[in-house]
Amino acid sequence: MKIAESDLIINPNGSIYHLNLLPEDIAGHVITVGDPDRVGDVSKYFDRIEYKKGKREFITHTGYIGKKRVTVISTGIGTDNIDIVFNELDALVNIDFATREVKKTLTSLNIIRVGTSGAVQADIPMGTILASSHGLGMDALMNYYISNPSVEERDLLTTVQSHFGHLKNINPYLTAADDSLLNTIGKDLPKGITITAPGFYAPQGRMVRASNSIPNFIGLINSFSTNQYRITNLEMETAGIYALAKVLGHKALSINAILASRVKFEFSKEPQKIVDQAIRLVLERI
Numbered sequence: 098m099k100i101a102e103s104d105l106i107i108n109p110n111g112s113i114y115h116l117n118l119l120p121e122d123i124a125g126h127v128i129t130v131g132d133p134d135r136v137g138d139v140s141k142y143f144d145r146i147e148y149k150k151g152k153r154e155f156i157t158h159t160g161y162i163g164k165k166r167v168t169v170i171s172t173g174i175g176t177d178n179i180d181i182v183f184n185e186l187d188a189l190v191n192i193d194f195a196t197r198e199v200k201k202t203l204t205s206l207n208i209i210r211v212g213t214s215g216a217v218q219a220d221i222p223m224g225t226i227l228a229s230s231h232g233l234g235m236d237a238l239m240n241y242y243i244s245n246p247s248v249e250e251r252d253l254l255t256t257v258q259s260h261f262g263h264l265k266n267i268n269p270y271l272t273a274a275d276d277s278l279l280n281t282i283g284k285d286l287p288k289g290i291t292i293t294a295p296g297f298y299a300p301q302g303r304m305v306r307a308s309n310s311i312p313n314f315i316g317l318i319n320s321f322s323t324n325q326y327r328i329t330n331l332e333m334e335t336a337g338i339y340a341l342a343k344v345l346g347h348k349a350l351s352i353n354a355i356l357a358s359r360v361k362f363e364f365s366k367e368p369q370k371i372v373d374q375a376i377r378l379v380l381e382r383i
Contacts, residue, residue: 099197107194113185116170117152120189124159124166126383127186127208131334133171139211139376140169155182162380176238176293176337183208183341191345206347209282209383211375213368214291214332215301215357217319221287221329223358223365226375228283229291229351230326231273233257234336236295239270242344249273253326260321264311272339278350282382289329291351292318293336301331302359315359330355352379 106114113119128139133156140146143160150157154173159166172182190204216225231253246254254271261269271290274283294300299307302314311317321328335351342349354375356365365371 179337210351214353225355232336232339275348
């Protein structure tokens with residue numbers, strides 16, 4: 098069954114619509130970063146850069162670390178951009194652009210997010226490199242997709258919904274990290290549930306001038322725990338990455354550079370140093 102031209106837009110040069118990439122441009126290991134300027138902060142550690150491409154906020158470098166081919170791509174901020182990036186990455190490896198048909202043999206990418214985040218627990222210091230065991234989405238992205246959560250994911254989400262059930266118009270979703278990536282790239286790192294918010298200010302409990310509809314949101318977040326899990330940090334992409342990766346058959350892990358303490362009202366004086374540590378850790382473990 099051919100995919101309609103209006104559903105999968107291919108540029109005149111044969112590249113995918115937003116990312117401006119050709120199918121051969123993508124490596125099996127993909128690092129995502131939010132900030133387009135951070136792409137170069139990753140690729141400067143490559144032994145060889147094969148090419149650099151870009152369009153809008155989506156900047157891509159593909160190259161080699163030793164014999165390992167790696168792609169780093171910027172997503173911009175938010176799960177609306179994750180929707181674009183992940184569907185187009187999947188199309189690049191799993192759809193034949195000539196026939197517009199899904200390939201008989203599907204490719205599963207290893208996708209690692211290297212991003213910044215704020216801790217919501219007092220015992221997580223700034224400078225921590227944290228791996229997300231789960232992504233808990235407070236945005237609306239997965240209202241538009243059919244997913245198949247595991248028993249463990251469903252049970253944990255039920256506990257989450259009970260804790261946050263009094264909040265109106267929020268339908269959270271939850272997806273676990275890929276076990277193989279969590280146990281290799283994420284090995285020996287602190288772990289916890291990462292909340293993905295649909296904004297930076299009130300949706301993350303910040304207040305500048307506009308009044309928040311959810312009082313003490315950070316207190317509500319950090320008071321959640323089960324026998325095994327607690328919510329550790331807050332950002333804007335992880336839940337969408339985990340959920341769409343699972344729907345599309347890819348492996349995903351989110352590595353978080355903790356730059357802020359939301360309970361101590363502090364922000365790092367050396368954010369770039371912490372981000373660089375996270376980048377180097379991921380590249381070494383890839």
